[in-house]
Amino acid sequence: MSGPEGERQMAGEEGAREADAFDGREMDKIIRQIVDKVRGNYFQNGETGRGIPAEVKRIIEANIDRV
Amino acid sequence: MLIEFIRITNWRSFHGVNDFFVSKDPAKNVTLIRAENGVGKTSLLAAINWCFFGILPPESEFENPTKLVNAFSVEHDGATKAVVEIDFVHEGKTYRASRSYDQRTETTHPLRLSDLLDGGEVPSSKDRPDRFINSVIPREMAPHFFFYGEATSRYTGATGARKFGEAVKGILGSTVARMALDDLRKAWQDYNKQASDNTSAEAQAAERAIEEADQRIATARENARKYDDEIAAADARIDKLNQELAGAKPAKEAQQRRARLESQLASKEADRAKAMQRAQSWMQNFITSVLAEELVAEASEVIKNEDTRGKLPAPYDEKFVDEILEDGICVCGRPIEKGSTEYDKIKSLLDTAGDQAVMSRVMTTSTALGRLEQRAERAWADYERNLEDLRRIEGEIQRLDADLTEISKELAANPITDIAEKEAARERARIQRSQATSRKVDAQAAIHNLERQRSEAESKRDELVKKSEAARRFVKRAQLSAALTARLESRLKAEEEAARAAIESEIDAIVKRFMRKPATVKLDSDYQLRLFDEKGVEIAKSTGENQLLGLAFTGAIAKYAKEREKDDNDILLPGTVAPLVVDSPFGHLDPLYRRGVAEFLPNLASQVILLVSTSQASEAVMTTLADKIGQEYILTRHNRTDGTGKQPETIDIAGKTYDLTAYGSDVDGTRITEVA
Numbered sequence: 122m123s124g125p126e127g128e129r130q131m132a133g134e135e136g137a138r139e140a141d142a143f144d145g146r147e148m149d150k151i152i153r154q155i156v157d158k159v160r161g162n163y164f165q166n167g168e169t170g171r172g173i174p175a176e177v178k179r180i181i182e183a184n185i186d187r188v
Numbered sequence: 189m190l191i192e193f194i195r196i197t198n199w200r201s202f203h204g205v206n207d208f209f210v211s212k213d214p215a216k217n218v219t220l221i222r223a224e225n226g227v228g229k230t231s232l233l234a235a236i237n238w239c240f241f242g243i244l245p246p247e248s249e250f251e252n253p254t255k256l257v258n259a260f261s262v263e264h265d266g267a268t269k270a271v272v273e274i275d276f277v278h279e280g281k282t283y284r285a286s287r288s289y290d291q292r293t294e295t296t297h298p299l300r301l302s303d304l305l306d307g308g309e310v311p312s313s314k315d316r317p318d319r320f321i322n323s324v325i326p327r328e329m330a331p332h333f334f335f336y337g338e339a340t341s342r343y344t345g346a347t348g349a350r351k352f353g354e355a356v357k358g359i360l361g362s363t364v365a366r367m368a369l370d371d372l373r374k375a376w377q378d379y380n381k382q383a384s385d386n387t388s389a390e391a392q393a394a395e396r397a398i399e400e401a402d403q404r405i406a407t408a409r410e411n412a413r414k415y416d417d418e419i420a421a422a423d424a425r426i427d428k429l430n431q432e433l434a435g436a437k438p439a440k441e442a443q444q445r446r447a448r449l450e451s452q453l454a455s456k457e458a459d460r461a462k463a464m465q466r467a468q469s470w471m472q473n474f475i476t477s478v479l480a481e482e483l484v485a486e487a488s489e490v491i492k493n494e495d496t497r498g499k500l501p502a503p504y505d506e507k508f509v510d511e512i513l514e515d516g517i518c519v520c521g522r523p524i525e526k527g528s529t530e531y532d533k534i535k536s537l538l539d540t541a542g543d544q545a546v547m548s549r550v551m552t553t554s555t556a557l558g559r560l561e562q563r564a565e566r567a568w569a570d571y572e573r574n575l576e577d578l579r580r581i582e583g584e585i586q587r588l589d590a591d592l593t594e595i596s597k598e599l600a601a602n603p604i605t606d607i608a609e610k611e612a613a614r615e616r617a618r619i620q621r622s623q624a625t626s627r628k629v630d631a632q633a634a635i636h637n638l639e640r641q642r643s644e645a646e647s648k649r650d651e652l653v654k655k656s657e658a659a660r661r662f663v664k665r666a667q668l669s670a671a672l673t674a675r676l677e678s679r680l681k682a683e684e685e686a687a688r689a690a691i692e693s694e695i696d697a698i699v700k701r702f703m704r705k706p707a708t709v710k711l712d713s714d715y716q717l718r719l720f721d722e723k724g725v726e727i728a729k730s731t732g733e734n735q736l737l738g739l740a741f742t743g744a745i746a747k748y749a750k751e752r753e754k755d756d757n758d759i760l761l762p763g764t765v766a767p768l769v770v771d772s773p774f775g776h777l778d779p780l781y782r783r784g785v786a787e788f789l790p791n792l793a794s795q796v797i798l799l800v801s802t803s804q805a806s807e808a809v810m811t812t813l814a815d816k817i818g819q820e821y822i823l824t825r826h827n828r829t830d831g832t833g834k835q836p837e838t839i840d841i842a843g844k845t846y847d848l849t850a851y852g853s854d855v856d857g858t859r860i861t862e863v864a
Binding site for chain 1: 322371672
């Protein structure tokens with residue numbers, strides 16, 4: 122697992138504030154798409170494989186106008 | 189998954205081909221393998237892990253990891269390969285997993301997987317066997333199914349808590365969700381960067397400061413983790429050496445004394461931590477009154493002087509005098525002419541009259557000053573008491589440290605070389621532990637400082653970005669990434685909390701049933717496993733109790749994984765049914781606890797393989813396990829020597845005698861014998 126812990130906390134605090142601005146059900150739908158994509162990558166390349174933030178950004182782009 | 193059959197060929201101490209069936213009978217789900225020390229129990233456990241995942245135990249527990257082929261076979265039979273094959277059933281189909289090792293080239297070959305149809309082996313349709321095995325038993329869950337029983341007693345303290353936490357997360361199959369979280373955080377970071385790129389140079393500089401802080405935080409965290417591992421490794425070495433010293437007769441008494449003193453030291457260190465905590469609270473509670481002490485004294489003096497001069501409290505106020513003059517009537521009822529002597533006399537009272545609001549404020553201030561004075565007096569009394577406590581505790585700690593140093597010197601000077609060497613090794617481990625602990629504290633302080641710097645840079649960046657029109661597009665995406673991260677984190681946390689609560693309740697039930705003292709188990713949100721008595725006071729755990737708790741924990745997570753097998757969760761991997769393979773589960777346990785473990789372990793997992801020494805397989809254990817044993821084997825050590833002067837080692841089972849050690853054999857190595 123990579124990614125600094127400090128950044129996690131920051132994302133968490135800011136995210137908690139932002140979360141209220143978006144619809145929970147819609148967010149769960151996006152999370153499902155992201156986790157599906159990551160799961161595919163995990164089974165393909167294992168835990169040590171590189172992350173796929175670009176794919177995650179594509180999913181966010183595709184949904185940004187909907188939320 | 190259920191294991192059906194295991195075949196090991198020339199693996200470590202095992203000579204030639206050795207195979208055995210594993211019981212699949214749900215009513216008799218225990219396969220018992222008995223062997224004395226050094227014959228091959230740990231090797232057998234390692235073989236299973238290695239076959240499925242290519243993992244070997246750490247070198248400290250598994251010497252010469254490049255010499256996997258049985259030495260006798262290499263020398264006399266010209267063997268170059270060791271092979272482990274495991275037949276298992278998964279979702280109605282039977283598979284054979286096999287892995288081999290070529291000692292000439294020191295090559296571990298990839299896992300091979302075949303389908304078994306009517307006993308025959310056909311190539312499997314699975315194009316990547318390792319991925320298939322990972323889907324049957326996720327690699328993260330494997331260490332909690334195939335493990336060394338005595339190691340569970342180390343599930344204490346901070347490192348133990350980390351192991352508990354990792355186990356719960358592992359068994360939940362949260363790896364994928366955590367990888368998704370990492371990707372989301374990277375996306376969030378990218379959007380923030382893009383937002384900064386579209387704003388002023390100042391915002392970009394703040395962004396660079398954030399990135400730099402992130403990198404330094406990551407390095408510091410990595411270091412802290414490394415120090416944690418060093419602490420855990422030193423703890424493990426100290427534990428092992430403690431046990432070895434306690435087992436050596438000339439060192440036994442000193443080791444027992446040391447254990448007592450260390451327990452007292454731990455309690456004093458806890459007291460010191462509490463006293464330090466009190467000192468910190470003192471700062472928070474009294475710092476204002478202490479710092480303001482001089483100022484308060486001066487202010488009180490001023491008010492007192494005014495009071496002495498009759499101005500405070502003033503005998504009359506401005507409003508009262510003004511009203512008399514305005515109405516032109518004295519309080520006695522006589523009229524007062526403007527310009528008369530009486531009028532001027534009353535008007536002169538205004539020089540000393542007080543303003544009502546000001547007077548009220550002065551009185552309030554005076555009361556507050558009084559409170560501050562009182563607090564300052566109490567502050568110093570508390571300060572003295574805390575200081576005295578700290579001095580006393582420090583003195584006691586120094587005395588205990590000195591006694592421990594004496595014991596260490598005493599053992600180091602023991603004429604028996606082995607004891608002196610063990611003590612020297614223990615002292616080295618203790619110094620390494622202390623160095624790693626101090627480096628960890630430094631790393632944590634650095635992290636704290638960097639996080640503060642990062643937070644400041646972030647606030648600055650956010651302020652500047654908000655002002656930019658061009659950045660708005662990325663800000664919205666960054667906000668969504670942050671919101672998704674928070675939501676996924678909170679869902680994961682809820683799942684972990686549910687798992688933690690279920691596992692806690694299972695362990696609690698085991699403790700209530702099997703532990704001799706009445707106790708309640710708490711698995712904290714930070715995964716510290718604690719025991720409390722009926723009054724809610726925490727109870728210290730012995731090594732044996734720790735092992736019992738560790739095994740209860742492992743059994744509980746195996747059960748939880750089984751319950752989650754059909755779980756249709758969109759963020760977690762489903763659970764799994766896998767055999768529990770435990771090497772030396774009864775090590776530190778007394779007869780009562782051995783019986784307890786023998787009773788609860790088979791009930792928690794679908795299939796259990798127990799690797800035990802004859803002393804561990806006591807009568808109490810065997811009586812409890814009797815109805816559950818589906819298959820039973822003996823590992824026999826064969827020696828070519830004639831065994832002159834050696835005690836024969838045999839065991840009688842159901843009226844038949846089996847050799848645990850055989851002399852005058854054709855080979856040197858271990859063989860598996862089925863108990864009829």
